[in-house]
Amino acid sequence: MSKWIWIGMILAMPAWTQILTFEQALTRAVQNNHQVAVARNLAAISENNAFAGNAGLLPQLSFSGGSTYSNVDGSGSAATSASVSAVYTLFDGFGNVYRLKGLQAGKRLGLLRARDQIESTLIRVGQAYYAAASDYENWLISRELLEISRERAARAEKRSDFGRAGAIDVLSALVDLNRDSVTVARARFAWNESRRQLNLLLNQPVDEEFEVDTTVILTPPMDREALVRGALARNAEYLAAGEQVGQAQYDYLNAYAAHLPRLDLSASYGLSQASIDPVVRLNDPVITARAGAVVSFNLFNGMKTRIQRQNARLLLRNQEILQEQARLQLEKEVISAYEAALNSLLVFDLEKRSQKVAELNFQRTRESYQLGQVTTTQFREAQLNLIRAKSNLSAAKYQSRLNQVDLMRLSGRLVTDDDVLCR
Template sequence: MHIKYSLFVILSLVVTRGFSQDLLTVPKAVEIALDNNYGIKMANNDNRIADNNKDVLNSGYLPTVSGNAGATYNLDNTEAEFSNGDVTVLNGAESSRYNASVNLNYTIFDGLGRYYNYKQLKELYNLSELEARETIENTMIQLFSVYYSVAQLSENVKSLEESLAISNDRILRAEYQFEYGQSTKLDVLNAEVDKNNDSISLMNSRQNLYNTKRDLKVVLGDDFAPDFKVDTLVNFILDLDKTDLYNKMMANNVALLKVDKNIIINEFTIKSNRSGYLPTIGLVGTYGWNKNNNNAASFVALSTNTGISGGVNLSWDLFDGGSTITRVKNAKIDLENRQLEKESLLLTIKRDFENAWGDYQNKLAVFRVQEHNILTAKNNFNRTQEKYKLGQVTSIEFRQAQLNLLTAEFSRNNAKYQAKLAELYVLQLSGELLNVTF
């Protein structure tokens, strides 16, 4: 499908950094999902069905041709009395008949019903393309959500590994200080408790990471690798213009385009149903062959006929009990519902766009604050660590600085990926998600 091809071309042009073989980049993940995701495959198959349905072979414009053949054999006991008074009695008289024909039926005019049905089938194909695009967009959002969850957990695991290394170093230092009488056994025990807590947190985060990677493989529809890493570098599109995106949303939002297609389809349904008010004119033709082998009681012993016959027929339901009137009325009500659906949808997506834009701007601002906050947390930890080595701060104060740094890193990671997902949702609403270079 052209949507998939265009997105693949865009992704193929992306210039990426040098990565190891087991690194699953965003462009690679998108490419794999487009090829293997089962939801996308099924949407593409539905689109193929709609493509078949809109073909002229399904339009009703072509004639139908049928062939018929038959044979009859009779074995009769016959008593025949002729006009001159003679009587003939036949026992076991045989007779047979054979026939074959080719018949053609063609509708010349059906009140324009098939004309509007054919147009409706074309619009249904266009609707199926939009539904396939919607499936791809939703799959991409799902893919990015799981992908960035893997990235966030990967960074969290790295932070926990670094924190565990700090805790291990703290135990060694506490043990040395205890051996030389510079601290109590309580400091060693506290360090061991904190180290164990860090180990538990790391094990839980690693398990969450493994589980989320499996979730990502399901979305991809393929086992990318026994194990893999993801890219934790996130680039934001900082030149997004709200007014431009709003205008694009009104023109390209897939939900709006779908409801517009449904309105057009309903309009054709009304016109197609109105064809019941008009007559149907058809053309029929037959080429036939008939052979009769008659018994002795018949005047003609053998007859063979071949020939062509043709004709024009007209049928007109002057009154069909009101079913056509009912269908037209109901189709008009359906059209009114589709128009009301569009008005409701407009209110909803306008609200969603305003909320999504505000949410994106807020989360982007929060991420920038978290970026600054982590610098402060690192500086605070480094200074506290130096003082701890000099014995100027307690182990409790050191642990608090360590936890503050870990919390800041977790908050930064969460803010980064939440801001990116908010950006992608704005792009989806505006109909631009598949036009972005990732």
């Protein structure tokens, strides 16, 4: 096979495929990602747990019934009974009320943890998406590198045929051509692999083909203080720390409730009948109705209640300390992300300038090379400088975009409650 046919196969572009935008990738992840589905189910469990019956605020109602038959010395008898009973705790030091409030705080905590998990997943999707975009652009850049080397090798061969170039020039061009062919092959593999990784995160067939949108709009971040205020008001991880403080407060109040008296109410209604026949019947039953109230008060249980209350107070204090730590950590992360966003915009601007300089340098070097005024080494150096400049600009562009996305996550603007609840 001719080397030019082989190079043409490497340079050939695949058939057109659909373009997957960044927003579409995030939407598919929210809808289909496995970790998102697990987080959403855990949030639903927390929501299911937050009801009055789970806190002991609703009565318990039960039914029992049965029939027995006995035979003693040839004399048989049967007994049949059925009853309904209800038990209700009217007062337990408001412990049931505090338990319900704790469960409601747990419901909110579950939603926040689910949102935090979804946000973390979307960050991974964003990283995978822009890694794929970067690999795709690097593949295109490497193809441009190969095309330049192909033209150089063809020109060197023609010049050699006319005796205007030596064998060393031809061999040097062919060496660079082969090296660039390897670069294209590796770049194409990296692009396909990053696309498979993105497919995995989106829960779609790993061999599904698509192109990514390489257009990125970069804007300066909003005021730093506004970002910090927004993060303290909406950041899922920080709000979760606040809900944990609330839960600890209700646990402490529930532990204190054990020092107060308890009032339980009970009632039952039953039917019973005895007969000498082995037949289940309640045609002439004895009706029994009962109602009662029981007051209990813990005088001494080995100081277990007191120790539980002390431990609950310490756990509350721990949660308050962790909340303060979470606040400081969030402020630090927001400020660091803000500075990173500004710095990445500066780097992107500098890389754009570097690319313009590299393009101008390559154009002039190329003209001089065609006139025989520069060596092949100088031409190759200008060529590689241009490719590196384009690759660096691509990397700076996507890193800046990822910094923007991270700021959205920290400030609680990446995922909404509707995304968590799948509404």
